[in-house]
Amino acid sequence: xxxxxxxxxxxxxxxxxxxxxxxxxxxxxxxxxxxxxxxxxxxxxxxxxxxxxxxxxxxxxxxxxxxxxxxxxxxxxxxxxxxxxxxxxxxxxxxxxxxxxxxxxxxxxxxxxxxxxxxxxxxxxxxxxxxxxxxxxxxxxxxxxxxxxxxxxxxxxxxxxxxxxxxxxxxxxxxxxxxxxxxxxxxxxxxxxxxxxxxxxxxxxxxxxxxxxxxxxxxxxxxxxxxxxxxxxxxxxxxxxxxxxxx
Amino acid sequence: xxxxxxxxxxxxxxxxxxxxxxxxxxxxxxxxxxxxxxxxxxxxxxxxxxxxxxxxxxxxxxxxxxxxxxxxxxxxxxxxxxxxxxxxxxxxxxxxxxxxxxxxxxxxxxxxxxxxxxxxxxxxxxxxxxxxxxxxxxxxxxxxxxxxxxxxxxxxxxxxxxxxxxxxxxxxxxxxxxxxxxxxxxxxxxxxxxxxxxxxxxxxxxxxxxxxxxxxxxxxxxxxxxxxxxxxxxxxxxxxxxxxxxxxxxxxxxxxxxxxxxxxxxxxxxxxxxxxxxxxxxxxxxxxxxxxxxxxxxxxxxxxxxxxxxxxxxxxxxxxxxxxxxxxxxxxxxxxxxxx
Numbered sequence: 085x086x087x088x089x090x091x092x093x094x095x096x097x098x099x100x101x102x103x104x105x106x107x108x109x110x111x112x113x114x115x116x117x118x119x120x121x122x123x124x125x126x127x128x129x130x131x132x133x134x135x136x137x138x139x140x141x142x143x144x145x146x147x148x149x150x151x152x153x154x155x156x157x158x159x160x161x162x163x164x165x166x167x168x169x170x171x172x173x174x175x176x177x178x179x180x181x182x183x184x185x186x187x188x189x190x191x192x193x194x195x196x197x198x199x200x201x202x203x204x205x206x207x208x209x210x211x212x213x214x215x216x217x218x219x220x221x222x223x224x225x226x227x228x229x230x231x232x233x234x235x236x237x238x239x240x241x242x243x244x245x246x247x248x249x250x251x252x253x254x255x256x257x258x259x260x261x262x263x264x265x266x267x268x269x270x271x272x273x274x275x276x277x278x279x280x281x282x283x284x285x286x287x288x289x290x291x292x293x294x295x296x297x298x299x300x301x302x303x304x305x306x307x308x309x310x311x312x313x314x315x316x317x318x319x320x321x322x323x324x325x326x327x328x329x330x331x
Numbered sequence: 332x333x334x335x336x337x338x339x340x341x342x343x344x345x346x347x348x349x350x351x352x353x354x355x356x357x358x359x360x361x362x363x364x365x366x367x368x369x370x371x372x373x374x375x376x377x378x379x380x381x382x383x384x385x386x387x388x389x390x391x392x393x394x395x396x397x398x399x400x401x402x403x404x405x406x407x408x409x410x411x412x413x414x415x416x417x418x419x420x421x422x423x424x425x426x427x428x429x430x431x432x433x434x435x436x437x438x439x440x441x442x443x444x445x446x447x448x449x450x451x452x453x454x455x456x457x458x459x460x461x462x463x464x465x466x467x468x469x470x471x472x473x474x475x476x477x478x479x480x481x482x483x484x485x486x487x488x489x490x491x492x493x494x495x496x497x498x499x500x501x502x503x504x505x506x507x508x509x510x511x512x513x514x515x516x517x518x519x520x521x522x523x524x525x526x527x528x529x530x531x532x533x534x535x536x537x538x539x540x541x542x543x544x545x546x547x548x549x550x551x552x553x554x555x556x557x558x559x560x561x562x563x564x565x566x567x568x569x570x571x572x573x574x575x576x577x578x579x580x581x582x583x584x585x586x587x588x589x590x591x592x593x594x595x596x597x598x599x600x601x602x603x604x605x606x607x608x609x610x611x612x613x614x615x616x617x618x619x620x621x622x623x624x625x626x627x628x629x630x631x632x633x634x635x636x637x638x639x640x641x642x643x644x645x646x647x648x649x650x651x652x653x654x655x656x657x658x659x660x661x662x663x664x665x666x667x668x669x670x671x
Contacts, residue, residue, distance in 0.1 A: 138578055140574055140577060140578065161580050161582060162580070164577065164578055164579065164580040165579070165580030166580075167578075168578075169575075169578035171571060171574070171575060171578075173569075173571050175569075175571040175572060175574065175575035176575075177572065177575070177576075177590055177594075178594065179430060179431060179593045179594050179597060180431065184431075188579070188581075188589060188590075189576075189579035189580060189581060192581060192585050192589065193579065193580040193581060193582075193585075234575075237579070238578075238579070241579060241580065
């Protein structure tokens with residue numbers, strides 16, 4: 085019995101790097117249109133988890149299902165082209181202009197004609213308020229601007245799911261909001277999202293659910309309200325007190 | 332800042348200035364005889380041996396066509412001129428265009444221009460009078476060996492660099508062995524092998540043009556160096572770039588050619604130009620296997636019994652030409668590094 089409304093399903097995922105157990109028995113379900121925030125201390129396996137979903141990391145055991153279909157290496161390209169990913173370090177292509185960054189994948193992967201790809205790219209730049217910078221190179225932009233372009237680049241493939249891997253962690257504090265605003269707008273528009281983030285304000289506002297990871301395990305899963313007001317585990321309480329103390 | 336500098340300057344000035352002045356005088360004293368010989372006392376006009384004490388540039392003037400084109404048929408000189416002009420235009424276009432456009436032109440240049448050059452110079456493909464490769468010479472030959480050699484070496488070097496980074500043990504080992512073998516032998520040995528030894532091992536009856544043999548030798552030799560340069564560039568591209576490309580659904584070869592390689596090559600432009608310059612200068616070694624490149628034609632002119640005694644002028648001329656070409660190239664590469 086498969087629930088076709090499930091966007092992402094992870095079953096008993098195990099992953100080790102040598103003797104280091106990066107993911108232990110991870111199970112996860114996410115329905116279409118829902119937003120999931122993944123948090124936890126550094127080294128807890130958050131990034132590894134999110135990277136397993138689009139095959140940037142392999143796992144040793146378990147299954148990842150995307151829209152009810154098993155993730156296999158031969159389907160990887162197709163799955164990735166329907167799933168956007170935003171990285172901590174932006175990873176814009178420095179040798180291409182902003183516009184070229186946005187049109188590269190549509191032209192080469194989806195075979196969209198250049199004029200059409202550019203038209204759509206400009207719409208996306210409009211959406212992230214970067215249209216005035218279309219012909220600049222990434223190095224000419226601030227971190228916040230680069231990250232907004234990176235989000236627009238992912239959106240140009242018309243993804244049904246967006247993965248965010250600590251999208252604001254490399255940003256100066258004053259630039260975090262402009263990126264979060266774009267992400268919030270995306271959340272409101274109904275996108276299915278998984279965000280690894282420490283931005284608890286964003287989690288409260290946008291997330292349907294929060295999972296808390298520690299040492300490769302999902303040790304708590306709750307609604308934002310529950311998680312912030314009465315975390316069940318001691319580890320989560322400690323983590324929250326550290327995060328909030330920092331803020 | 333400038334005030335402080337000025338004060339220090341004032342303190343040092345007397346000693347410093349006098350040392351500078353003395354050094355300048357010594358330098359001028361050393362260089363003046365050269366200047367006097369090369370410019371003031373030099374003889375520029377005429378068609379015969381010179382009489383004065385100065386440099387005899389008449390010798391260079393009369394031989395200029397040989398130094399440029401070797402013994403190429405005089406009536407057909409438009410062909411090598413056209414070839415050199417085409418290369419000059421292609422290289423200028425490459426260096427003047429934006430980086431991403433230059434990258435798109437590059438494959439066409441290194442595939443088409445060597446073939447077109449060969450066709451024009453040799454003549455037979457285009458129904459032109461055949462000019463044998465033994466008659467190609469002078470600067471033309473130096474440049475053809477450099478440019479054609481590089482055009483062959485670049486794709487090969489790229490393959491070797493990728494091979495060396497491959498996960499397949501056999502391909503990796505093969506690439507490493509190839510690179511280390513060719514880096515371990517001197518170019519002069521490669522040239523000897525290609526011109527003397529290769530005909531011995533080829534089946535009897537097969538005749539391979541000596542220039543082609545030399546070109547192949549030069550290309551294999553250079554590809555080993557280019558492979559290492561390109562590999563360094565590839566390793567320097569952050570892994571996040573390939574990941575971002577993968578996350579967008581780009582396939583392996585697209586990730587490589589659209590995202591990773593353009594960045595890798597850009598970062599190694601100075602080293603690539605360095606290889607270009609060093610190969611250009613190394614082509615003077617083909618003289619050893621009896622080909623008349625720029626230096627070869629100068630050397631040969633020096634031994635002309637009627638014009639004995641003007642070898643200084645000849646070598647100076649060859650040196651100046653080499654220097655001018657290499658200097659232009661390194662200037663170009665500086666501009667290219669700054670370009671987008």
